[in-house]
Amino acid sequence: MGNGKGLEGVVAAETAISDIDGQQGRLWYVGYDIADLAEAATFEEIVYLLHQLELPNRSQLDEIRNQLAAEREPEPFVLSLLPTLANDAVPMSMLRTAVSASSPHDPDSNDQSEEAIYRKAIRLTARFPTLVAYYDRHRNDRELIPPDPSLSQAANFLWMLNGEKADEDSARIFDVCLTLHADHTMNASTFAARVCAATLSDIHSAMTAAIAALKGPLHGGANEAVFRMIEEIGEKSKARDYITKRLGSKEKVMGFGHRVYKTEDPRATVLRKMAKELADKTGEPRNYEISEEIEKTVMDVKGIYPNVDFYAASVYNYLGIPTDLFTPVFACSRVAGWTAHVREQYADNRLIRPDHAYVGPEPRAWVPLSERN
Template identity: 45%
Template sequence: MVKRGMRDVVVLESDISRIDGKKGELEYRGYSIHDLAENSSYEEIAFLLLRGHLPTQEELEEFERDLARRRNIAPEVIGLLSSLPDITHPMVVLRTAISYTGSMDEKLHVIEPEENLEKSKEILAMIPTIIAYAYRMRHGKQLVHPREDLGHAANFLYMLKGEEPTALEEKALDTDLILHAEHTLNASTFASRMAASTKSDMYAGIVSATGTLMGPLHGGASQAVIEMLKEIKESGEKPEEWIRRKLEAGELIPGFGHRVYETMDPRAKELKKLAWRLDKESESNLCSISERVEEFMIEEKGLYPNVDFYTATVYEDLGIPDDLFIPIFAMGRVAGWTAHLMDQYAENVLIRPKQDYVGEKEREYVLIEEREA
């Protein structure tokens, strides 16, 4: 039987994360996403995904220092960022910079556990710097260099905006990165494992993942959500009327439904709480619109919000430009990508699915001079 999109096909075993789509549950290494979002930092989650266990205080502090030391990017990469056309989408910038960084790695093709961990930390630490530098260059702003005394999320907001974030802003982005860090065999993670299964290098795996994430049916949905919310707000229409009109026109509403979850995405629950807190501080009033859209879609279509829906409001209230929504998704998900890459390298089997051929067979070949027009 052909299962289009490989729906429900089990292709490998993993202990990295678990989803129960019917119950709306998500766990990283056996820990509930709700407990992790409430109590952990992104660095702690990255350690968990990469090393397989929650760190002690000493282990976490050393890991934080290690990542912070790796935040600076090579002058050659900065030169690359400055040379790309202004019209280049930030995700294209990111994947190009990652690929270029790989070209300078003298151990590019060394695929061993300790070296893979080193590469994982390098990639994880440099992605925020690439995103922030590229954004400020494109807008003619002076670069704000990374600081080692700030956490992963706080440092990124500092480099992006030129000022330290509030405690709530730091917590909001930190939690968002946790919630985006890992999600079993989503399209981008599977793309990274496909690359690794050929024994290609880790940078190639991350480039494969970033290219896949950019699609509007994957990471690109959060940008579509904020564009929708802004349009509703500016139209002056009731959210319900706006959505109904779009549905009657046969248009899809971004941020709803999920390939795995049959109920509300557990990540959306956590992001919704954050969105309301940020909304009160910023007075953007987007959450009231979002909630009405959510209620309407559940009642009318039986569709629940996914992670992209409330991510859009969180990013907007943090003052993050729309075209950076997908790169920040990547900034969180890279912890999961690298964990899966190391997992694939450890017990590698070339991923090579089959297809059913439905074309003609045994056709007679005709020489070109004898073919009819």
């Protein structure tokens, strides 16, 4: 095992939730291949799977759907904060603050039993999308659209955000996006959540830590940067020259490369297909075509594969999601994994306290102020 900067190669925890084969480009949730889950599962099934470590039967699926649908409306105190946050806070700061503020108002706030922690996990998973949608409508002076309990988690978010019921294909594609982003082993935000939980702090604190970590540009935000790059390029014919110049000046092209995957990210494979599907469906191929040309150029020049963020940018844009909401939408999916990891940490806990390598001065004598230069 390694012990270098960034804890690369260090095993920080045992988990049954997800696993990666970086050499083969494989990702599994509880043993199920992400490609199979993207093809067949709903996000509600994924939430159940990550928490219970088994796929739900029909009655269990109905129960988790009903639980999520019933818990989408945030606490009144949190709702009262949103207008101010919409004016003063960037989206990820809003989400971090709203989740922290909701903690003392949660009906299970002071209950750390296993059952109460699970209820809070479901509540948080249900409410993240509502917070993001309400925030966006507040800042655009649009009437709030309450959650529709008849809709899936994916379809309900698009309804609350855009004010129109998404067609079946769009709702399905966004549902797959939620599935693809739901967990990814020991990434920075998941690790932050587990470190916090390992102190036996509450799940809202752990989620606040996770959101704070995701807010950092080295973890979240890459999909936003990808779409801004696409907009800056503007048309397919300019993409190769733009990327070649960027690479030639040693600038990073966002959406490419991964700390773990040495081949194509399996989530990118699915997202590429969905971006093409939406480009064809909308009759607006520009974003997809620019993305395709960027990918070809980066592969030709550097041999680096796209990651989950690259085609997610175009997919989110086609679905009507504003660019600065891409990372909060990521959180609306990843909260399923975060909360599952926190429960797993609680179940077999030890305080996470890594060692260090000291690089400061050797022991030395105190120097009185009058003798210092």
